[in-house]
Amino acid sequence: MKLYRFLTGPDDASFCHRVTDALNKGWSLSGAPSISFNHATGQMYCGQAVVKEVEGKDYDPSMKLGEQ
Incomplete structure (x- = not known):
């Protein structure tokens, strides 16, 4: 399964940390x-x-994408 997220937030260090965490x-x-x-x-x-x-999971609209 391929997941997609669009991270948004104020242009500050916290946004950069969220992107870094995802990476x-x-x-x-x-x-x-x-x-x-x-x-x-x-x-x-x-x-x-x-x-x-x-791998090994099927998409479900109720899943929390950030926890995958």
Whole structure:
């Protein structure tokens, strides 16, 4: 089964730690990161798609993808 996640968050160290954690759990980057500016809060936000192959499991919409 191939899993997909799109990680998002403020453009700060915590976002980088979330992506690093996913990479160390076997996820791979998929495509380029995205960044946008929220005019209401004055803050930059990042997004990064990650994918992972998991053998021996079937996809179920109720599964928590971050725990796979």
